[in-house]
Amino acid sequence: MSAPGWPAVLTDGAVLLRPYERRDAVAWSEVRCANRAWLAPWESTPPIPWEQANSPSAYRYVYRDQRRAARSGEGLPFAVCLLGDDGRHRLVGHVNLSNIVRRAFCSAFAGYWVDHRVAGRGVIPTALALAVDHAFGPGGLHRIEVNIRPENTPSRRVMEKLGFREEAYHPRYLHIDGGWRDHVGYALTVEDVLDEGGLLARWHRVRAAAA
Numbered sequence: 001m002s003a004p005g006w007p008a009v010l011t012d013g014a015v016l017l018r019p020y021e022r023r024d025a026v027a028w029s030e031v032r033c034a035n036r037a038w039l040a041p042w043e044s045t046p047p048i049p050w051e052q053a054n055s056p057s058a059y060r061y062v063y064r065d066q067r068r069a070a071r072s073g074e075g076l077p078f079a080v081c082l083l084g085d086d087g088r089h090r091l092v093g094h095v096n097l098s099n100i101v102r103r104a105f106c107s108a109f110a111g112y113w114v115d116h117r118v119a120g121r122g123v124i125p126t127a128l129a130l131a132v133d134h135a136f137g138p139g140g141l142h143r144i145e146v147n148i149r150p151e152n153t154p155s156r157r158v159m160e161k162l163g164f165r166e167e168a169y170h171p172r173y174l175h176i177d178g179g180w181r182d183h184v185g186y187a188l189t190v191e192d193v194l195d196e197g198g199l200l201a202r203w204h205r206v207r208a209a210a211a
């Protein structure tokens with residue numbers, strides 16, 4: 001039996017979300033290692049050195065865990081790809097809806113990152129909006145939560161631009177970059193975007209208004 005909303009390929013303009021594939025090992029490791037300084041302040045502390053945790057051989061375990069979570073309905077893990085001038089999609093980031101709890105909660109936590117070489121182009125707002133709309137539709141979810149370190153201005157800007165609600169402050173919430181870090185909690189429920197035709201439609205309007 002397949003899990004609600006999985007597998008899926010989602011696309012908007014040059015941004016494409018798809019399940020990870022076994023053959024992503026080298027591309028994944030390259031982008032993760034090229035972004036160590038960019039990602040480490042915002043990610044959970046790795047139990048082993050960064051290069052080791054992000055090597056092509058470590059990808060085997062990342063891939064296996066994500067596939068298991070997706071198949072069991074506990075996660076919606078997407079590789080974020082961007083269409084290049086050569087007409088090919090390149091892996092540039094990640095959006096994951098994890099820790100899905102169904103029944104009376106129907107909620108997930110969203111996590112995301114993008115390669116610093118393509119930051120500032122709206123790739124993650126687009127990718128997150130695609131994933132959230134998919135989760136609210138075929139995925140059968142009702143609520144998406146995002147927790148962000150207060151000093152992570154770029155990520156908080158993503159929340160502001162997409163209109164997530166700031167709901168909470170969590171002291172010493174997650175072990176990130178070597179210590180227990182406070183986080184600001186944001187959330188969105190399906191009712192928040194229903195009248196607007198979804199989160200992607202809202203994001204398109206926000207972008208158009210800012211252009």
Ligand SMILES: CC(C)(COP(=O)(O)OP(=O)(O)OC[C@H]1O[C@@H](n2cnc3c(N)ncnc32)[C@H](O)[C@@H]1OP(=O)(O)O)[C@@H](O)C(=O)NCCC(=O)NCCS
Pocket residue numbers: 038039042112113114115116118119120121122123124125147148149152153154155156157158
């Ligand atoms: C947070 C993050 C995912 C945003 O992705 P993105 O696709 O660049 O998102 P946007 O293009 O909407 O840019 C968001 C903000 O980043 C900032 N930004 C833009 N270009 C940037 C750059 N080259 N370097 C740093 N910050 C930049 C701007 O403040 C921008 O907001 P603005 O639209 O008001 O100018 C990305 O910065 C990232 O991967 N950061 C490291 C990992 C991380 O923080 N993950 C989230 C943990 S909660």
